[in-house]
Amino acid sequence: MQLESMYQEIILDHYRNPHHKGLREPFDAEVHHVNPTCGDEVTLRVSLKDGADGEAVVEDVSYDSLGCSISQASASVMTDLVIGKPAGEAMKISDAFLELMQSKGKAEPDEDLLEDAVAFAGVSRYPARIKCALLGWMAWKDATARALSEGGQHS
Amino acid sequence: MTFDVEVIRKDFPALNRLVRNGKPLVYLDSGATSQKPASVLDAEREFYERHNGAAHRGSHLLSEEGTEIYEGARATVAGFIGADENEVVFTKAATESVNLVAYALTSSVKAGDEILISEMEHHANLVPWQQLAQRTGATLKWFTVTPEGRLDIDTSLITERTKIVALTGQSNVTGAVPPIAEVTRLAHQAGALVLVDGAQLVPHHPVDVKALDVDFLVFSGHKMLGPLGLGVLYGKYAALEALPPFLTGGDMIEVVRMEGSTFQPPPMRFETGVPPAPEAAGLAAAIDYLGGLGMENVAAHERALTARALDALREIKGVRVLGPDTTADRGGAVAFDVDGVHPHDVSQVLDELGIAVRAGHHCAWPLHRALGVQASTRATFYVYNSREEVDALADGIRYAQKFFGA
Ligand SMILES: Cc1ncc(COP(=O)(O)O)c(C=O)c1O
Numbered sequence: 001m002q003l004e005s006m007y008q009e010i011i012l013d014h015y016r017n018p019h020h021k022g023l024r025e026p027f028d029a030e031v032h033h034v035n036p037t038c039g040d041e042v043t044l045r046v047s048l049k050d051g052a053d054g055e056a057v058v059e060d061v062s063y064d065s066l067g068c069s070i071s072q073a074s075a076s077v078m079t080d081l082v083i084g085k086p087a088g089e090a091m092k093i094s095d096a097f098l099e100l101m102q103s104k105g106k107a108e109p110d111e112d113l114l115e116d117a118v119a120f121a122g123v124s125r126y127p128a129r130i131k132c133a134l135l136g137w138m139a140w141k142d143a144t145a146r147a148l149s150e151g152g153q154h155s
Numbered sequence: 156m157t158f159d160v161e162v163i164r165k166d167f168p169a170l171n172r173l174v175r176n177g178k179p180l181v182y183l184d185s186g187a188t189s190q191k192p193a194s195v196l197d198a199e200r201e202f203y204e205r206h207n208g209a210a211h212r213g214s215h216l217l218s219e220e221g222t223e224i225y226e227g228a229r230a231t232v233a234g235f236i237g238a239d240e241n242e243v244v245f246t247k248a249a250t251e252s253v254n255l256v257a258y259a260l261t262s263s264v265k266a267g268d269e270i271l272i273s274e275m276e277h278h279a280n281l282v283p284w285q286q287l288a289q290r291t292g293a294t295l296k297w298f299t300v301t302p303e304g305r306l307d308i309d310t311s312l313i314t315e316r317t318k319i320v321a322l323t324g325q326s327n328v329t330g331a332v333p334p335i336a337e338v339t340r341l342a343h344q345a346g347a348l349v350l351v352d353g354a355q356l357v358p359h360h361p362v363d364v365k366a367l368d369v370d371f372l373v374f375s376g377h378k379m380l381g382p383l384g385l386g387v388l389y390g391k392y393a394a395l396e397a398l399p400p401f402l403t404g405g406d407m408i409e410v411v412r413m414e415g416s417t418f419q420p421p422p423m424r425f426e427t428g429v430p431p432a433p434e435a436a437g438l439a440a441a442i443d444y445l446g447g448l449g450m451e452n453v454a455a456h457e458r459a460l461t462a463r464a465l466d467a468l469r470e471i472k473g474v475r476v477l478g479p480d481t482t483a484d485r486g487g488a489v490a491f492d493v494d495g496v497h498p499h500d501v502s503q504v505l506d507e508l509g510i511a512v513r514a515g516h517h518c519a520w521p522l523h524r525a526l527g528v529q530a531s532t533r534a535t536f537y538v539y540n541s542r543e544e545v546d547a548l549a550d551g552i553r554y555a556q557k558f559f560g561a
Contacts, residue, residue: 002175002176002507003503003504003507003558006503007500007558012559016560037515038498038499038514038515038516038530039515039516039520039523039529039530040499040529040530041529066529067497067499068497068498068499068500069497069499069500069559070499070500126503129499129503132499
């Protein structure tokens with residue numbers, strides 16, 4: 001069975017005990033994303049702060065979501081990876097994750113960069129599930145881009 | 156006749172293949188699209204190999220043969236649903252058929268009129284009516300759904316302002332079969348037209364449009380063993396004749412001048428471009444196949460499978476079937492919720508076992524909302540499904556519960 005290659009223990013752990021879940025204040029941007037094929041949805045908030053060198057840093061990411069194990073676990077892993085990182089670095093991680101998801105199971109993921117998110121490599125072999133894995137990430141990217149472009153209060 | 160699934164299965168090449176982990180395919184997604192018997196594939200292939208000329212065009216032999224096959228298919232479809240040949244319009248699919256009617260009605264619907272649909276509709280029989288209401292200023296109204304997934308037929312919604320009632324003939328989620336003939340009678344008394352979405356009805360039950368008395372019936376060939384790309388709009392001749400054209404261009408015209416054009420009578424008024432004759436040949440072969448089985452037998456077979464599935468699922472703790480839990484006025488679409496396991500995860504585990512089902516809202520988002528679930532897993536049955544496959548589904552659900560510790 002290949003089920004275990006998709007549903008790695010790390011994924012199931014994050015699914016059962018999601019990190020950083022729940023909507024919190026304060027926040028700089030809030031977005032609502034939906035996967036129109038299955039109706040899975042996420043409401044996600046991003047709060048940024050000014051870092052030491054003037055670059056915005058991801059202070060907090062909070063979210064409320066309904067969805068399958070892959071989408072729930074992926075959002076949880078994402079928050080672990082981006083919270084506390086400078087926005088630019090977090091965007092790079094997000095790009096690397098997107099690349100991994102588009103790899104059709106052929107990529108060698110960068111474990112230093114992606115940490116727990118490498119567990120999703122197996123998901124990239126199932127085209128129907130890639131959107132699930134990306135739902136939280138795309139919402140975060142959207143919210144962060146909006147927060148950054150909003151009047152430059154963090155630059 | 157005897158309805159022998161093992162014999163039937165041999166006619167469907169796709170059912171012979173192995174899927175993930177070398178498992179045989181258990182195809183429980185015919186509600187989305189059905190598999191095709193070899194006779195349908197042969198009919199299409201033979202068209203291309205022998206008769207491939209543009210139907211309705213040219214006077215050479217191939218074009219003539221193409222025309223004959225295409226028009227012959229129209230007669231076959233008409234016979235299958237008890238219509239006259241000139242009441243059958245070929246479209247791309249059920250979705251296009253609904254859009255055709257909804258657009259063509261634009262100039263006869265005005266602000267203050269009412270369009271009546273239901274909460275149970277597939278988006279294909281919902282969004283086009285929302286759009287018609289928006290274009291015309293008409294009001295969209297709908298029958299709601301009871302907790303059992305039946306339609307609450309509130310007859311006070313049918314008034315003299317109602318222009319058209321558009322209802323599903325069988326829900327693609329709960330399998331519920333609304334009382335179409337009764338609603339049609341009430342709608343006609345109020346002077347309204349009736350369109351029935353037969354996408355899940357026509358493939359699975361004997362249908363006689365004259366007995367139902369509906370004005371329009373739409374369905375898709377690909378859900379009834381036929382090829383993708385061909386659908387049907389049945390309309391009473393007078394109802395079709397009252398409609399202006401929808402898609403315009405070649406074939407549907409009578410005379411074209413630079414200043415303006417006149418149009419053919421139905422059904423040609425609604426068909427433009429080179430006709431999809433190979434698909435029509437395929438659909439005719441599919442109808443011949445279903446006719447050979449007998450639609451009463453098809454319906455009885457599916458009823459037995461549905462009863463078995465309802466019994467099996469009732470026994471699994473944490474599983475809730477959406478919709479009626481008996482086979483009365485209910486077809487073979489069985490959608491369910493597994494407590495603690497998301498439909499995507501249920502279907503992924505089933506896929507790993509070779510069982511193809513559908514997960515999501517099945518293009519019926521308002522219905523899922525009404526039933527209090529975000530999404531569901533759905534198994535649908537057809538002529539080639541066996542009792543063993545129903546049992547495999549139940550075992551697979553238990554396995555998914557175990558896998559996710561639910
Ligand atoms: C009830 C119902 N109506 C309409 C449709 C639309 O059919 P098609 O996609 O072939 O146009 C479907 C199938 O998807 C359906 O199940």
